[in-house]
Amino acid sequence: MPVTNETQVRQAADVNQRLNGTRSSAWRRSRQELTLPEILAEIERIADLPLNRATTLPKEAFTSDDYFAWECENLFHPGWTCLAHVSQLPLAGDFINVDFLGEPLIVVRDKSQEVHVLSRSCPHRGMDIMPPGFGHDGHGPAEYRQGSQDRGQTRLFLCPYHSWTFELDGQLKACPEMGQAEGFERCEWALKEFRSEIWNGFVFVNLDGNAEESVQMQYEDLATNMTPWHIAEMHVVFETHWDIPCNWKVLAENFMESYHHAGAHVKTLQPIMPARGTWTETEKSNCIRCHLPYGDKVRREIVDVESNGSQWDTFPLVEGLDDPARHEWGLVMGYPLFTIVTAPDQVVWYRIEPVAPDQLRLLTSILVPESTTRHPQFAEMLERGKKEATEFHLEDMEMLSAVQRSLYSDGYQRGRLSHLEMPIWLIQRYLAAKIRGTKPTLDRDAAPAQCP
Ligand code: FES
Ligand SMILES: [Fe+2]
Incomplete structure (x- = not known):
């Protein structure tokens, strides 16, 4: 019997993580695995194969410390990463802590309603001003929301080490006993601010501060597709954290290909969105977009249910969606890590935080229109939505x-891909383009859509 209970699955993930530990990087190096230049060359080679010859990445692309470091340096640090949605920070003083690529960050709304992404590293002696897991009762004005480890509400930030205090925009407000420090100017010692941008209600950060394009320019293609959902006005109504012992691309590949509806989701998603009908749009420079149309049986069911004045979907439909959006899920991956599902009644957002080659932290969230949250049966709907997600x-x-x-494992073999796994091949083409110092479609013809 496969495991389906949440506690069991979380424990199983821990067991798998421990088992992976026996294959340390030193042990793997002694097995003469591919070096970084060899991994990069192999990715470039396979990305130029046509879709009907496509194969999986070399295993070292999912396991090598050197290659993971290359990705951090070339994909994540220079790119834009989505950290939060504005509905999670409605009031001045609302903050969310995120540890992304080992960088301790706070996303905060200041008194003038502006959202900032600040470092939590104190400019005095480097203390993390809100170290994860320690709680803040008794040594700070910040109050964590009940049951939450990563967010709360505060008037100002207090470093618990020597009690320097900072305004919500990171400026140093007070620092005791610093009067004798010659040349010390309070205005020069703010929390470091990272470059950020709000796009469609999502708060993005660019860690190295040098991204050539704004988020808006980068995701221009996506914006048109997402307009009907008015995501900036939606509300996050459910979130869950997951620690997963896998490489971020194992998750991204799984998120984007729907071939596995026929296996992993045979009882849940396959009856609604059969794998065979799923398809991927023409290749784009900054994103992948896939369509998961509902099967005929479900479409008939929807007509029946709605003709009785009832609701088939979990939440009320998002207003203004036309066909095909009314009868399918859309999958979106904005390179490198922005992943969402657009459904007729909700949007699901996955915040992927790569931690190590074989480890990631994931936050899964459900967003719905504000009007949905005011529905008299919203509480019941939300329970159903949580259960399904x-x-x-x-x-x-x-x-x-x-x-x-x-x-x-020594038994691992590189596999061949189905045409339904086109998004996996597109991710490879994205990686290869980054290795060549460009973006997909700029120095190669765009791959045509894969239609059912
Ligand atoms: S390290 Fe923050 S006040 Fe000293
Ligand atoms: Fe899945």
Whole structure:
């Protein structure tokens, strides 16, 4: 019997993580695995194969410390990463702590309603002003929301080490006993601010501060597709954290290909969106977009249910969606890590935080229109929405952990891809383009759409 219970799945992920630990990087190096230049060359080679010859990445692309460091340097640090949605920070003083690529960050709304992404590293002696897991009762004005480890509300930030205090925009407000420090100017010692941008209600950060394009320019293609959902006005109504013992690409590949509806989700998603009908749009320079149309049986069911004046979907429909958006899920991956599902009644957002070659932290969230949250039956709907979102994610968790384990095994073989796995091949083409110092479609013809 496959495991489906959440506690069991979380424990199984831990077991898989420990088993991976026996295959340390030193042990793997002694097995003469591919070096970084060899991995990069192999990615470039396979990305130029046509889709009908496509194969999986070399296993070292999912396991090598050197290659993971290359990705941090070339994809994540220079790119834009989505950290939060504005509905999670409605009031001045609302903050969310995120540790992204080892960088301790706070996303905060200041008194003038502006959102900032600040470092939590104190400019005095480097203390993390809100170290994860320690709590803040008794040594700070910040109050964590009940049951939350990563967010709360505050008037100002207080470093617990020597009690320097900072305004919500990071400026140093007070620092005791610094009067004798010659040349010390308070205005020069703010918390470091990272470059950020709000796009469609999502707060993005650019860690190295040098991204050539703004988020708006980069995701121009996506914006048109997402307009009907008015995501900037939506509300995050459910979130869950997951620690997953797998490489971020194992998750991204799983998120974007729907071939696995026929296996992992055979009882949940396959009856609604059969794998065979799913398809991927023409290649784009900054994103991948896939369509998961509802099957005929479900479409008939919807007509029946709605003709009785009832609601088939979990939440009320997002207003103004036309066909095909009314009868499908859309999958979006904005390079490198922005991943959302657009459904007729909700948007699901995955915040992917790569931690190590074989480890990631994931925050899964559901967003709905504000009007949905005021529906008299909203509480019941939300319970159903949580159950569904958790159910199909648990099915994926098993695959993610087990695939990563296999990548360390001597029995692992590079596989061939189905045409339904076009997004995996597009991710390879994105990686190869980054290796060549460009973006997909700029120095190669755009791959045509894969239609059913
Ligand atoms: S390290 Fe923050 S006040 Fe000293
Ligand atoms: Fe899945």
